[in-house]
Amino acid sequence: DDLLEAMVMIDRQKPIKAARDRALLLVGFASAMRRSELVAVMVEHLTYLPNGVEIFLPHSKTDQERQGRTVFVPFANGDRCPVRALMQWLDIAEIKEGFVFRAVTRHDRIARHGLSAQSVALVVKSSVARVGGDADKVSGHSLRAGYCTQAAMTGLQPWQIREQTGHKSDVTLAKYIRAVAKRAIPSLLRKSTPSVTLLVTLFSVGCHAVLTTF
Numbered sequence: 001d002d003l004l005e006a007m008v009m010i011d012r013q014k015p016i017k018a019a020r021d022r023a024l025l026l027v028g029f030a031s032a033m034r035r036s037e038l039v040a041v042m043v044e045h046l047t048y049l050p051n052g053v054e055i056f057l058p059h060s061k062t063d064q065e066r067q068g069r070t071v072f073v074p075f076a077n078g079d080r081c082p083v084r085a086l087m088q089w090l091d092i093a094e095i096k097e098g099f100v101f102r103a104v105t106r107h108d109r110i111a112r113h114g115l116s117a118q119s120v121a122l123v124v125k126s127s128v129a130r131v132g133g134d135a136d137k138v139s140g141h142s143l144r145a146g147y148c149t150q151a152a153m154t155g156l157q158p159w160q161i162r163e164q165t166g167h168k169s170d171v172t173l174a175k176y177i178r179a180v181a182k183r184a185i186p187s188l189l190r191k192s193t194p195s196v197t198l199l200v201t202l203f204s205v206g207c208h209a210v211l212t213t214f
Helices: 002-008 015-031 035-039 082-093 117-130 142-154 158-165 170-183 196-213
Strands: 046-049 052-057 069-074 102-104 110-114
Touching: 015 035, 015 069, 015 082, 015 102, 015 117, 015 142, 035 117, 052 082, 069 082, 117 142, 142 158, 158 170
Parallel strands: none
Antiparallel strands: 046 052, 052 069, 102 110
């Protein structure tokens, strides 16, 4: 919640840096990219479509053959739209080519080089702290992890989440969605559950089976 709030409360900074940080947070969350992938995005990798933007990733951690993959980020309603935030940042910064996310000095001057992966963590932490959240509980990885958790809560299947994140299996995803799955487990003691007599019988049978085993 603190992270989502930070995405729309970023305006408490100078205009150019605010535009960059909003785009960085929203695109980072919606694309579920790794920090290294996010800071490596170039203007040449962007393809704008009627319903969003497609981002080409030339290589990533799990892309051993370096074939590349694409990530699609759709438009969203309101001030949490990552596509509009991205377009606004590029327009304000007058970036036409090269790195999308760049360093911004305290005088609002834009560098030609891209951000480092560590810079993403600093932006996330400072943004969360700005809205009163606990910066110690977030990191640069929180954008990607947050997407996985939110996607699971929304009801997306693991294979659908992997399509966006680039994970090769459900094993890594499990640590993000396991907690969500646990919260969805219904009580076994609702009115529709077996009667007390049946529960006692089942318990007795179970105990007998254990004693027999030993």
